[in-house]
Amino acid sequence: MSKATRATSALLKAGVSFTVRTYDYDPDARQIGLQAAEALGADPGRVLKTLMATVDGKPVCAIVPSNREVSMKRLAAALGGKSASMLAPAEAERITGYVVGGISPFGQNRRCPVAIEESALAHERVYINGGQRGVQLDLSPTDAAHFLEAIVASIAS
Structure with missing residues (x-):
């Protein structure tokens, strides 16, 4: 497993400080984010999952704690839209250039608007897919939000 990815390259280029942590990914896990939290020995509220959705038909990225779900209504409102829905996995992979289970908000093929759950910023450090x-x-979740030019809002339920 390589620790150098488009995500790490993008952050390094921007001067964002981070540490790479690896774990044994379980492709059969029911909830990938929760499996990552358990494998890392981390609070699930600090392990953030990256979800790809659409708001009014345009792709967006939502980042929420692994133990919570994104509220489509709140996501749409946060990004100034009327409706939101999850992207199909194949479409998420095409837009981001990453494989499901390894989708990072950093270094995606196609830049799109990002919303991050505001409760994530209460932590000094978080984990985000690399x-x-x-x-x-x-x-730092603040560094991540700044780098991504993310909208910080209550988007999780």
């Missing part, structure tokens, strides 16, 4: 299955990046 662009490969079994790779998590330990970084």
Whole structure:
């Protein structure tokens, strides 16, 4: 498993501080984010999952704690839209250039609007996918939100 990905390259280029953490990815896990939290020995509220959706038909990225779900209504409102829905896995892979289970908000093929759950910013450090299955990046959620030019809002239920 390589620790160098488009995500790590993008963060390094921007001067964002992070640490790479690897774990044994379980492709059969019911909830990938919760499996990552358990494998890392981390609070599930600090392990953030990256979800790809659409708001009014346009792709967006939602980042929420692994133990919560994204509210489509709140996501649409946060990004100034009327409706939101999850992208099909194949479409998410095509837009991001990453494989499901390894989708990172950093270094995606196609830049799209990002919303991050506001409760994530209460933590000093969080884990966000590093662009490969079994790779998590330990970084400041404020740094992540700033780098992504993310909308910080209550988008999780």
